[in-house]
Each structure stands twice: as structure tokens, then as C-alpha cells.
Amino acid sequence: MVDAPHRKTLPRLDESLLTHLPPFSRLEKRQIRVILDQASSRRYDEGVAIFEEAHPAERFYMLLDGYVRVIRITPNGEQITALHIPAGQLLGMARAIGRDTYPATAMTASESLVLSWPMHLWDSFIRDYDGFATETYKTVGQRLGEVHNRVIEMATQQVEQRVANALLRLINQTGRKVETGIEIDFPITRQDLSELTATTLHTVSRVLSGWEKRGVVESKRKRITVRDPHALMVLSQG
Amino acid sequence: MVDAPHRKTLPRLDESLLTHLPPFSRLEKRQIRVILDQASSRRYDEGVAIFEEAHPAERFYMLLDGYVRVIRITPNGEQITALHIPAGQLLGMARAIGRDTYPATAMTASESLVLSWPMHLWDSFIRDYDGFATETYKTVGQRLGEVHNRVIEMATQQVEQRVANALLRLINQTGRKVETGIEIDFPITRQDLSELTATTLHTVSRVLSGWEKRGVVESKRKRITVRDPHALMVLSQG
């Protein structure tokens, strides 16, 4: 795949990769070196599972570049996206929450670069690295909060508001300024958006068409640009 | 309030209170003594807030007896129950997830007995007490899983299935055997159930009436008995 102009070149594997990331930010260069030497690094294509729900949690991961969706598959085969994870976060820390299988599937939403470590290192990371535990649990807490918000949203808001909210969250996390507005920095389909908002791709399509007519957004296939974030905020309120 | 026959007498404040609870189970009697001496204990009536969303997180809590609902209030004033917390769990551990305000409101679903400690003790609890951190985070992880499940449910299931699921969860957590089946061990209204399942009390009422006719449940005001849990499981599937 050729790098699109908006995609950062994939970083090389050196200390500077981790030093600015919260879970490692308090560590010395020497410690980071050790951590990197224990890591495997791997590039994933878009739409590939990094790990799958219910499988034994053998490794934990750090997403260096790209985006990941955390999904669950229902008995009837539909898949629901619970969370979007931006680069710089840990992933699959089953151990942190006392599990030995992954609680959900992690699927790349764009081409991604990922480090991973065998799970048996988890305890020593927690023990040896200052701030690692704190930051990890902060992350878990944030995710709990986000999922919590999803529940509220789905319980109380209409589809249009939910889509607006989802879009706002996406441009916050992964927005990139372009001349006509803010573009979502990775390929996203109507289908993806419908899984995020618990509706159908048809409805999402209609909603977006409507907004496009009113000049709120602009979209080509797999790509959405928000022209008027403020209008979206209004829409998201009800 | 007069103790109903099914309510355990409220426990006295001695070591045995905590020794069997996971976050403290690995501690010595001496340590538990210290912990108890630092605690305040308080009884709450039904339907009272223990702490409120967005307020400064000054204390953390252990629910010794009773049940607590974790709720959020929406801009339009509706309240949504995200979680039910049974006795024996910690509550309001904002610190654990790196926050200094409570992320949600905790409201008693029945008369409850609660211990609490000032939040500044949190770090020392984590540091000094073996297993406390692990168990805490296991709890946070479980809650993340539960909320996650709620999202899936709300996204993919019909109201009847959701109500069936909610009822099943409730009897698992707090069921009490009676001669006609399993009764939910605390007062619960149609309204409560509708907040749990993101529907209206009207619809819940209709659903329950239907089930009552078919002999699946039996209910008086604020009290529900499941006569045929198996039928409920079938209903919950779809």
C-alpha cells in the first residue's frame, strides 16, 4: 500500500517511540531499551484481528500507529463496535483485569503498527515500572467511562444524535484538519458507523446524505469530512 | 423500618466483616483491624445517593449489605442505570481510574450498610495491602465487561429479551429461593426495571403481565418472583 499523504511514515523501532507515551513516560532510556528488546513489532493490514474474544490472552499490545476497533460478535453474527482505540494506547491487557482470555476482539480499522509482549511479563511491568500501573488503570477507567456513555446514548438518543456524537468523538480522537474542515483520519464506511451507533448502514447513509445537503459534512466512500463541527454539536444534543 | 424476614440482620463492625471479602481476604487480622479503625460506617435508606456524579471524590466505599445502582442522569433528566452492585464490592474508587470526581452517581436500591474511607488512604491501601490492587482491578474489569454486555444487548435485542436478561442477572446476583421460585431480594419497581433495560415502565409492565399469565413470573408491587427461570432463559435468547 502506498502511503497516502496524510499518513505518517511508520516510525522506526527506537526509544523515542515509547518515551512520550503515558504508560512509559516516567521511565529512563535504559528501561525503555529493555522493554523494546522484549517486544515484538508487527504491522497489520486494515480489517485484521489482532486478537480474538475468548482466546487465551498470551500477549498484550501497544498500538503505535493506526486505529483499532474493539468489537463483539453476537450470537446472530452481527458485530458491534464498543470502542475505538487510537494510537498510543495499550490493548489486550486481560491480565490487568484478572482474566486469562481476551474479553473482546480487537480489529484494525486502518493499517496499524503494533508492539507486543508475552503476557508473563505483565506482572513485572506493573511491579518494576514506575507509573505503568497507574496509567494502565487510568486507561481502563476511561474505557469504562466511554462504554458507559455509549449505554446512555443508546438508551436516550435518536439515531441522528448518536451518529453526530460518534462523528464528534471520531474527529476528536483522529481528526485531521483539511481545507474544507476536519477529516477522519482513517477509512470508515457507513457500515462501520452503523456498528458504532447500533443502527443500519441504510439509516446512516440517509442521515449523512441529509447533512451533506445542509453542508454539515462532506463524504466520499470510506472518508468523511466534517465541515461544520458546531452544527454537529447542536445536532448531537437533540 | 422493620426488618423484613428475608433481610439479614445488619452485621456488627468487627473483623469478620471484611475477612471473607476478596479485596481484603489475603490480609491478616491485625491489618483488617487497622483498616476498620480508619473506616466510617453508615446506614443508608433505600433510594438515597451515596455519592454523586461529578462531585469531588473524597471517599471510597465498601458496600457491606444491600444493593446499589450506578446511574447517570441525562440532560433531559431521565436516569439510566448502568450497573447493579451487590454487597461485598468496592464503590467510588475514582482514584483507581485516575479521576478526582465520581464518574457516576451511586444510589441505594435497598437499605444498605456502607463503610467508607477518605480517598487519601487509597494509595496506601494499594501499596500496603497484598491483593487489594489486584482484586480492585478485577472488579473494574468485570464492570467494564458488564457495561460492554449492556451495549451489545441494547444494540441487538428486543425489549422482551432485555427484560428477561435483566431479570436473570438480578436473580443470579440477588436471588433468594422461596417456595414458588426465586425472588429478587430487594424492592424493584417497573420503573427501575425500565431504567435497567432502556425502555418505559409501561412496556415493562406489559411484558411482565404477559409472563405472569404464562406462569413464568409472579409479581406484586416492588417485588418479583421468577417461577420458571428456564423459560426466562429461552425468552432471553430470542
Added chain:
DNA sequence: TTGGGAGTTTGTTCCAGAGCAAATTGCGAT
């Protein structure tokens, strides 16, 4: 350059369940 598949749009139908309204039942307080 052309065919095919993935992604998208749009039209139409239909129904679960929300909203509104009103009656009924039971419990607790005086």
C-alpha cells in the same frame, strides 16, 4: 478498458414500542 465487487443511495413497507391518557390497585399514614 472493462467487468465485478464493494460501498452507497434511495424508495417503499411495516411494526415494535414510545407517548399519551385513564382507570385500578395496594400500601402507608393519619
Added chain:
DNA sequence: ATCGCAATTTGCTCTGGAACAAACTCCCAA
């Protein structure tokens, strides 16, 4: 006892958005 309120039940109407169907558009690969 009985009044008053809270909880529940039930009927009726109305609508958001799902479900089904079909056409269209873009992109890529041969």
C-alpha cells in the same frame, strides 16, 4: 377505617427507523 399517593395496568395512537429491494457509483484488477 379511609384518604391519598405511589405503583401498576391497560387501551389507543403514532412514528422512528428496521427490513426488504433495487439501482447506482466508484475503485481496482485483469
